[in-house]
Each structure stands twice: as structure tokens, then as C-alpha cells.
Amino acid sequence: MNEDKENLDERNELEWQAPPLPEEIAHDADEPAQMSEVGTLASIFFEPGRTFEDLRRKPRFVMAALLSILIIALFQVTFIQKLGFEKIVRERLESNSRVQQMPEDQKQVLIAQQSGSIAKTISYAATPFVILISFLIGGLIYWLGANAMGGSAKFSQGLAVWVYAGFPPILISMLANFLILFLKSPDEIDIASSQGGLIHANPSFFLDKGSPVLSAVIATFDLFSLWGWILAAIGLKIVGKISSGAAWAIVLIVALIGVAFRVVAALLF
Secondary structure (H helix, E strand, O other): OHHHHHHHHHHHHHHOOOOOOHHHHHHHHOOOOOOOHHHHHHHHHHOHHHHHHHHHHOOOOHHHHHHHHHHHHHHHHHHHHHHOHHHHHHHHHHOOHHHHOOOHHHHHHHHHHHOOHHHHHHHHHHHHHHHHHHHHHHHHHHHHHHHHOOOOOOHHHHHHHHHHHHHHHHHHHHHHHHHHHHHOOHHHOOOOOOOOOOOOOOHHHHOOOOOHHHHHHHHOOOHHHHHHHHHHHHHHHHHOOOOHHHHHHHHHHHHHHHHHHHHHHHHHO
8 A cells, every 4th residue: 555655656746847937938938030130021021920920039120120211211312302402391381371371571581491401401310310219109109009908018029010010011102102203203293292202092192182181081091001000910919919909909099199190280281
């Protein structure tokens, strides 16, 4: 009987194992990346799910962010060089209802002030800075949103989802904008309606220009924006480890905030 008890104790010892230490759990969770950063830039177009799986293992965003900033800034420089900075400032100010009500001499002073060399330099320098800030804020929102929905995301993962979800739409839309810019003559370009780019992949293109608020709302539902929303929802679900419904809730809340900003900008400017 003692021998049976000893055998039972030995069997229990073999079956029972001590739980792993927290350090060991953390080590097991840190899976190595299976794709290079250059590889993720290409695969996000064709295999977004697999790309975000890899970004969950190792968050990366520097190269995609730099390329996005570079192509937007390059388009801005090319656009200004082709049309002329003073002409752009003049047409945009004269399309503003408040400026239209100003006396002619005050209007000319305002145009001169905002089309000077200092204003031009600030315009060039501000674009990368504004895009960078938008990346950080977007990453923060996705990080907080994923964790608020019961997920487990780091800030670097939220930032990676924001940057990579926007990278394909930015790249393709900017290439299309470059094509239109080179094909059209400066006289054919409507500067007032080109503040969001020369290509309009939304129904606002057919609306009356006298309805800026309605145009701002409808312009939100752009094909490129929808593409970015889909990628963001996929990324939040995979990287943040949340449900599809929770991921879409975060994306739509951010979209509504974007609509609010567009409406305010349309009312003011």
C-alpha cells in the first residue's frame, strides 16, 4: 500500500508543473518579426492581415511615416512651383466670404502679407510638422481606443496601425495628384477646390461650390478614406486584439471627429 502511495505521489509530481515566471511569459510573448520593414511596405497593399500580424509582433512605423511625409511635402512643393505661391494665396483668400467683404486696399495688404517669402517658408516647413503631429495624435487615439475596448495594445502598436492604415491611400492618391498636376495647365486648376488635393474620389465633386459645409461632409466619404478605414479596422482588430465591431467603432468615432473638423474649417474659411 505504501508502494502504491509512493507511485501516486511520483505521478502527481510528473503531471504538475510550476507556472512560468512573469519574465518568462513576457519573453514568450515577444515573437520575432517575420517580415522586414521594406517587406511590410509592400505587403500592406496585398496582405494587410499578415502585415498587421507582423506589426503586432514588432511595431514599426518610421519608414512608412517618412515616405508619407516626403511624398506629401514633395507634392506641395511641386504644386506651389507650378502655380505660384502668390496666385495660390490670392485665389484662396478671394474665395473666402469674409475676405470678399473687406475693402480692396485691406485685401491687397492681406494678400501681400500671406504671400511673402516668410509665409512661403513657413508653409513649406509646417507641412511635415503638421503631418508628424497628426501621426502621434492618431496613434494615441488608436492606442487608447483599443485598450478602452478591452484590448491590449502599446502606444507603438497604435501608432503603427495609424501610419500603415494611411500609407497605401496616401501613396496612391498622391501619385494620382502628381499625374493630374503634370497633365493639366495651371489655368485649368481650380485652386479653391484643390486644397484637399487635385483628385476628388467622392461625390462632392458634383456639388455646388456654394455649399461648402455639405461638400465638407460628403468629402469625408472618399474612396481613399474608406480604404484607410478598412485597413485601420483590420489593424486594430489584429494588433489591439479586439473584436471587429470594437475596431470599427473606434474607426468611425475618429471619422466623425474628422467630419466635425471639416465642417468647422468650411464655416470659418
